[in-house]
Amino acid sequence: MTTESIEAAERLNAVRDAAQRAARLTGRTANDINLIAVSKMQEASAIRPLIMAGQRSFGENRVQEAQSKWPLLRTETPDITLHLVGQLQSNKAADAVALFDIIHSLDRPSLLTALARAMDAADKRVPCFIQVNVGAEEQKGGCPIAETPALIRAARDADIPLLGLMCVPPADVEPAPYFALLAKMAREEGLDRLSMGMSGDFETAIMLGATDIRVGTALFGERPTT
Numbered sequence: 001m002t003t004e005s006i007e008a009a010e011r012l013n014a015v016r017d018a019a020q021r022a023a024r025l026t027g028r029t030a031n032d033i034n035l036i037a038v039s040k041m042q043e044a045s046a047i048r049p050l051i052m053a054g055q056r057s058f059g060e061n062r063v064q065e066a067q068s069k070w071p072l073l074r075t076e077t078p079d080i081t082l083h084l085v086g087q088l089q090s091n092k093a094a095d096a097v098a099l100f101d102i103i104h105s106l107d108r109p110s111l112l113t114a115l116a117r118a119m120d121a122a123d124k125r126v127p128c129f130i131q132v133n134v135g136a137e138e139q140k141g142g143c144p145i146a147e148t149p150a151l152i153r154a155a156r157d158a159d160i161p162l163l164g165l166m167c168v169p170p171a172d173v174e175p176a177p178y179f180a181l182l183a184k185m186a187r188e189e190g191l192d193r194l195s196m197g198m199s200g201d202f203e204t205a206i207m208l209g210a211t212d213i214r215v216g217t218a219l220f221g222e223r224p225t226t
């Protein structure tokens with residue numbers, strides 16, 4: 001094994017162990033938690049060692065970047081599940097539907113319309129999370145809390161398979177209240193899954209009910225900036 005693949009396996013084990021400990025505290029097991037390795041800005045050469053170590057769920061935040069990396073990686077390893085975790089422009093909806101297995105960033109009626117149209121055209125239903133702007137941050141994606149029930153209803157009406165809710169809490173503040181809020185909203189809407197928790201807070205997220213954690217830095221090391 002190369003140094004890269006040993007390091008990748010060690011990081012993966014460390015994250016899995018921590019996720020498992022947090023899951024046990026809520027009466028769940030590691031199998032109940034879907035670990036998504038967020039590989040944005042990472043080259044294929046940095047992604048392959050994690051695939052070799054057994055990781056199969058990956059997340060990207062840009063459609064174009066994912067299009068340039070994943071077709072080849074998926075030819076090498078067909079059983080990859082690819083998640084879109086970043087903001088999606090409506091004019092990229094068809095590309096996203098073609099490439100991704102799960103979309104975490106459905107957050108507004110215009111995008112819902114574009115996704116429904118793209119799914120109909122491709123004859124492919126891509127399960128989605130609705131992203132909620134839990135911190136009411138202007139610059140951030142996500143549906144305002146008050147508008148989320150209506151967006152959930154519209155997604156159901158448009159026959160878009162809904163998995164649950166997703167959030168990215170405000171940076172540099174205690175995330176637990178935001179995770180708890182998202183969990184409460186999902187419960188009230190009868191949605192099972194919660195996409196929440198990143199490298200710095202996935203254990204807290206799991207303790208508050210996360211089913212899908214999105215982890216980049218803890219698995220890959222610091223992200224390249226170019």
Ligand SMILES: *Cc1c(COP(=O)(O)O)cnc(C)c1O
Pocket residue numbers: 038040061085086168198199200214215216217218
């Ligand atoms: C980049 C990103 C992550 C991963 O962040 P890390 O702190 O590197 O774990 C998770 N979710 C979203 C939406 C992201 O854009």
